[in-house]
Amino acid sequence: MSAADRKAPSDFIRDIVREDLRANKNDGRVVTRFPPEPNGYLHIGHAKSICINFGIALENKAGVCHLRFDDTNPSKESTEYTESIESDVRWLGFDWGSHLYYASDYFGKLYQYAVELIEDGKAYVCSLTTDEIREYRGTLTEPGKDSPYRTRSIEENLDLFERMRKGEFKAGSHVLRAKIDMASPNLNMRDPVFYRIKHESHHRTGDKWCIYPMYDFAHCLSDSIEGITHSICTLEFEDNRALYDWILDQLKVNCHPQQIEFARLNLSHTVLSKRKLLELVEGGYASGWDDPRMPTISGFLRRGYTPEAIRNFCERIGVAKSNSVVDIALLEHCIRQDLNLRAPRVMAVLRPLRVVIDNYPEGKVEQLDAENNPEDPSMGRRKIPFSRVVYIEQDDFREDPPEKFFRLTPGREVRLKHAYYVKCERVVKDKGTGQVAEVHCRYDPETRGGWSQDGRKVRGTLHWVSATHALEAEVRLYDHLFTKRDPYDVEEGFDFKANINPNSLEKLISCLVEPTLAGARPGTRYQFLRQGYFCVDSVDSRDGAPVFNRIVSLRDSWAKIERAQKKSPLGQPKP
RNA sequence: UGGGGCGUGGUGAAGCGGUAACACAGCGGACUUUGGAUCCGCCACUCGGAGGUUCGAAUCCUCCCGCCCCAGCCA
Numbered sequence: 001m002s003a004a005d006r007k008a009p010s011d012f013i014r015d016i017v018r019e020d021l022r023a024n025k026n027d028g029r030v031v032t033r034f035p036p037e038p039n040g041y042l043h044i045g046h047a048k049s050i051c052i053n054f055g056i057a058l059e060n061k062a063g064v065c066h067l068r069f070d071d072t073n074p075s076k077e078s079t080e081y082t083e084s085i086e087s088d089v090r091w092l093g094f095d096w097g098s099h100l101y102y103a104s105d106y107f108g109k110l111y112q113y114a115v116e117l118i119e120d121g122k123a124y125v126c127s128l129t130t131d132e133i134r135e136y137r138g139t140l141t142e143p144g145k146d147s148p149y150r151t152r153s154i155e156e157n158l159d160l161f162e163r164m165r166k167g168e169f170k171a172g173s174h175v176l177r178a179k180i181d182m183a184s185p186n187l188n189m190r191d192p193v194f195y196r197i198k199h200e201s202h203h204r205t206g207d208k209w210c211i212y213p214m215y216d217f218a219h220c221l222s223d224s225i226e227g228i229t230h231s232i233c234t235l236e237f238e239d240n241r242a243l244y245d246w247i248l249d250q251l252k253v254n255c256h257p258q259q260i261e262f263a264r265l266n267l268s269h270t271v272l273s274k275r276k277l278l279e280l281v282e283g284g285y286a287s288g289w290d291d292p293r294m295p296t297i298s299g300f301l302r303r304g305y306t307p308e309a310i311r312n313f314c315e316r317i318g319v320a321k322s323n324s325v326v327d328i329a330l331l332e333h334c335i336r337q338d339l340n341l342r343a344p345r346v347m348a349v350l351r352p353l354r355v356v357i358d359n360y361p362e363g364k365v366e367q368l369d370a371e372n373n374p375e376d377p378s379m380g381r382r383k384i385p386f387s388r389v390v391y392i393e394q395d396d397f398r399e400d401p402p403e404k405f406f407r408l409t410p411g412r413e414v415r416l417k418h419a420y421y422v423k424c425e426r427v428v429k430d431k432g433t434g435q436v437a438e439v440h441c442r443y444d445p446e447t448r449g450g451w452s453q454d455g456r457k458v459r460g461t462l463h464w465v466s467a468t469h470a471l472e473a474e475v476r477l478y479d480h481l482f483t484k485r486d487p488y489d490v491e492e493g494f495d496f497k498a499n500i501n502p503n504s505l506e507k508l509i510s511c512l513v514e515p516t517l518a519g520a521r522p523g524t525r526y527q528f529l530r531q532g533y534f535c536v537d538s539v540d541s542r543d544g545a546p547v548f549n550r551i552v553s554l555r556d557s558w559a560k561i562e563r564a565q566k567k568s569p570l571g572q573p574k575p
Numbered sequence: 576u577g578g579g580g581c582g583u584g585g586u587g588a589a590g591c592g593g594u595a596a597c598a599c600a601g602c603g604g605a606c607u608u609u610g611g612a613u614c615c616g617c618c619a620c621u622c623g624g625a626g627g628u629u630c631g632a633a634u635c636c637u638c639c640c641g642c643c644c645c646a647g648c649c650a
Contacts, residue, residue, distance in 0.1 A: 010589090037650055073649065130648055137646055141577050144646090175648055185578040187646050196648035215650045239579055239645050261580085263643095268586080316598065318588050320581095323643055327586045330599045340612060375612065406610080415608060450608045461608050485586095530609045558610045 008059060011319035013260050017056055017230055020258075026229040032057050033066040033228050034089070035103075035219070037073070038081035038203075040274035041289040042088045042297045044310065044331075045265040051314035052262070053232055054094040066226055067096040071104045072218045074202035082203075084289075088297035093307045099226075103218045104204045106225055110213050111165065113221055113251055114176055114194060118157045122250050123194060124150055125160040126177045133175075136182070137190050143183035144190045150179060164197055167210045171197045176211075180246065188243045192216055220244040221253070228257040234264040235321065265317065266325040269480035270295045271487050271496060280481075285500055290539075292549050293481050293504050303478065304525050304535025304551035306342075309335040328480065332552045339525060339533045339551070344372040344379055347417065347463040348513040348528040348548075350475055352391035354438045354467070357422060360388040365466075369449065370418040373527075384514050386419050389467035391512050396462045397439055399427060404561050406459030408439065414460035417529060421447040421458060463529040470512035474547045475534065477506040513546075520546055530554065 017030055032053040036046060057063035067089060071077050089096070103110075117123035126149045128136060138144030152160075164174055176195035184190055194217040199210050220243075223231045231244075241259045248256045266272060271280075272295060280286045280294070289296050292303035300310060313334040317326050367383040392408065401409040408414050413423040422441040430437040446453045450461070481487075481504050487496040517526070522538035532553035540547040 035650095039650080070650065076649075133648075134646070139577085139646055143577085172648070187578080190646085193648050198648085212648095214648075219650085235580070236644055237650090242579090263581085316587080318598095320588070322581050322588095324587060327599065330587070333599060336611090345609080345611095374609085404610090417608060458608090460610085463609075527609085527611085530611070532611095554609075554611050556610075561610080 009055065009315050009319075012321070013052065013230070013232060013262060013319055014056060014059070016258070016260060017060070020229070021060070028062050029227070029229055030057060030060040030063040031066070031227055031229045032063070032232060033068050033223065033226065035068045035070045035222075036085055037070045037077065038079075038085060039073070039076040040081060040278065041084050043272055043274070043277065043295050044267060044297070044300065044313075045272045045295075046088075047092060047297060047310055048265045048314045048317065048319075049232070049234070050089055050092055050094060051311055052319060054096075055315075056230070056232075064099060065094070065096060066099040066101055066228070068101040068103065068222060068226070070215070070219065070222075071102055071202070071204065072213050072215060074198060074200045074212065077203055079203050084298065088301075091297065091301055091307055093311065101222070101226060102204060103213075103222045104202060106218070106222055107205060107209055107213070109225060110218055110221055111211075114161065114213075114217070115158065116251060117178070117194075118161060118176075119154060120250065121154055121179065123157070123176055123178050124152050125157050125164070125174050126150070126191070126193075127174050130172060133193070137187065138182070140187070146182050147177070147191065150191070161195075164195070164211050165209070167199070169197055171199055173197065178243075178247075186239055186242055188216070188239050189246070192243060216240055216243050217247065220247050220257075220259075221251075223257045224248055224253045224255045227255050231257040231259045233259060233261055235261045235323070236264075237261055261321070262319050263321050263323050266323070267295060267331070268325050268328045268485040269482050269487070270328065271482070276496065279497070283497070285497070286481075292476070292537075293478050295481075302538060303549055304523075304533065305335050306338050306525075309338040312338070325486070327485075335533070335552050336555070339527065341375050342373075343525045343527045343533055345370075345374070345527045345529050346514050346517055347384070347465055348473070348475070348511060348517075348531070348534070349391045349393055349463065349465050349470070350477075350508050350511045350528075350531065351394040352465075352510070352512050353394045353397055353436070355390050355392050355422070355464070356438060356440050357388050357390070357443045358425065358440050359442045362388055364388065365469075366448075368418050382516055384418065384516065385466045385469040386416075387466045387468055390416065390464040391467055391470065392416075392439075392462050392464045396460075397424075397436065399436060402562070402565060404565075405558075407462060408441075408460065412460075413444075413458050414462055415447075415450045415458050416464045417461050418450055419448075419464070420444060420450065421452060463531075465512045465514050469515045471515055471518055472545075473511045473513045473517070474540075474545070475508045475511045475550065476537070476547065477508065477550045479504045479506075511548075513548075517546065518544075525551065527554075 034050050034053045054065045057065035126147045175193045177191045180189045182190045195211045198212050238261050244259050290298035290302045313331050366386045368386050372379040396407040398409050408424050410424050413421050420443040422443045424441050426440045427436045428438040482499045483501045484499045487499045490498045520536045522536045522541050525535045528534050533551040534548040537547040537549050
């Protein structure tokens with residue numbers, strides 16, 4: 001609705017799907033899946049995968065996308081995570097219908113498949129220690145060597161595997177391994193481990209199992225069981241594809257999905273790895289997974305991003321196989337584009353400067369008419385109170401204005417948005433600090449609404465709030481989590497945390513917002529005129545004490561001019 | 576001197592033998608009761624490099640260079 005409809009996305013994966021459909025490869029079916037491990041919160045990298053998998057399903061008449069939890073490692077997983085993942089995927093706007101699955105649902109079947117492999121002499125119980133297995137694996141350039149247990153008889157393997165399942169052995173004493181090729185140049189094929197012993201409760205199967213399948217064994221078979229046609233994953237699994245195919249070939253299953261890999265998303269000025277994000281949370285650098293600065297789905301939600309903007313972003317970054325880093329400016333562009341059309345405009349003064357309009361009658365109040373969104377007249381109009389004392393932004397007044405500054409300055413006339421032209425007559429300074437404490441103006445009663453009768457123009461239009469009517473609010477300004485485009489670009493001996501932006505959060509506690517914001521519901525988004533888009537924080541807001549999160553600032557060409565002036569001495573104000 | 580991938584403008588990305596889309600960023604300008612939005616222009620004689628095939632190559636071939644992934648009983 002917000003963003004104009006674009007042509008359907010096209011990329012190499014969709015090309016494959018289209019070609020398979022044309023060749024009737026899967027009887028016209030298109031079944032994809034989004035398979036997160038419930039060991040953390042989803043971030044925008046997952047959103048890319050979600051948009052690809054659910055997107056492809058949605059684009060095809062017979063398309064379906066499953067949500068499957070890849071919960072094969074009980075030590076790291078919990079229902080807290082499955083719940084957050086479900087809610088995040090839903091928030092993004094996708095629906096898996098009845099297709100919610102868990103790899104743990106297949107533990108019984110998977111066990112049977114493993115037995116089948118043993119019976120065929122294609123898997124064996126290995127009793128080497130972890131260290132020994134590593135040593136026997138060889139290196140990138142040297143072949144591995146066979147485990148001494150590789151020649152155990154089928155009967156012994158069957159017996160041992162069953163006893164592993166029954167809990168007769170302690171963790172680490174045995175594993176089930178595929179019998180493939182210890183000299184394979186692909187390390188994944190050097191007799192990979194399929195099952196390990198873990199005497200740990202699983203968040204869904206409890207203590208029913210004490211052996212758990214590894215990713216490589218569980219994933220391809222879960223895909224096969226579910227009738228997945230296209231198993232789309234990220235690039236680091238390219239080498240695992242040979243194993244994926246090997247397992248399905250050995251077991252002669254009737255569904256053999258095609259694994260296709262794409263490059264994972266990297267975003268500038270942030271990190272996108274569950275481990276690193278966890279580190280930020282645990283180290284107190286972020287207040288939680290839903291800290292508005294976090295690149296998590298829950299972080300974006302709390303910050304005020306819309307699902308539409310995130311989906312649009314995921315569509316615009318494309319799908320390819322080269323490692324790349326998308327500039328976070330594109331994400332910011334997407335949310336601005338969306339909110340420009342949908343967010344009602346209001347006035348809020350973040351750093352107030354008192355302005356007294358000397359010729360405006362004391363005690364008089366006018367209700368002025370204001371449009372809610374110039375982009376969309378259907379959003380209506382509202383009344384805002386105006387009185388003798390108003391507050392404007394400190395930045396909107398300069399006693400000694402630099403070049404190209406056309407806001408308020410002594411002797412200059414500007415417009416108060418929707419109100420009147422005012423002209424600065426004098427300033428009152430704080431005796432102690434010498435700072436401007438108050439600005440005195442005269443208004444022109446003939447300019448009500450902000451239009452002059454005589455056609456004279458002003459360069460500046462300022463937002464303001466009426467002193468006696470404004471509401472106090474806390475506003476939180478966010479900046480990038482990291483100062484560098486690449487957080488990993490650090491000096492020898494430091495890690496990514498050395499690049500954390502110390503100013504990524506600025507809390508302003510005495511902001512003044514127009515009274516129409518009284519009772520603003522958590523999660524509501526506004527454009528604070530001339531400043532940016534803001535969202536009522538859903539965690540810290542209280543009745544009568546709203547907290548606003550800045551989602552993203554407006555583009556600020558004055559800031560650019562100012563920056564350029566600082567760089568070039570020629571642009572300095574004239575004495 | 577193991578294997579698997581990838582190299583197109585600042586960034587992402589099309590292109591699939593016929594003479595470099597699009598988007599973000601940036602830079603100009605118009606317009607403007609948001610220095611917002613909108614509009615209009617500019618921004619790769621060249622596709623990691625070198626050879627070769629061809630009337631014609633980012634696209635095909637050869638060699639070279641660079642970057643990423645793999646040595647978890649993680650996923």
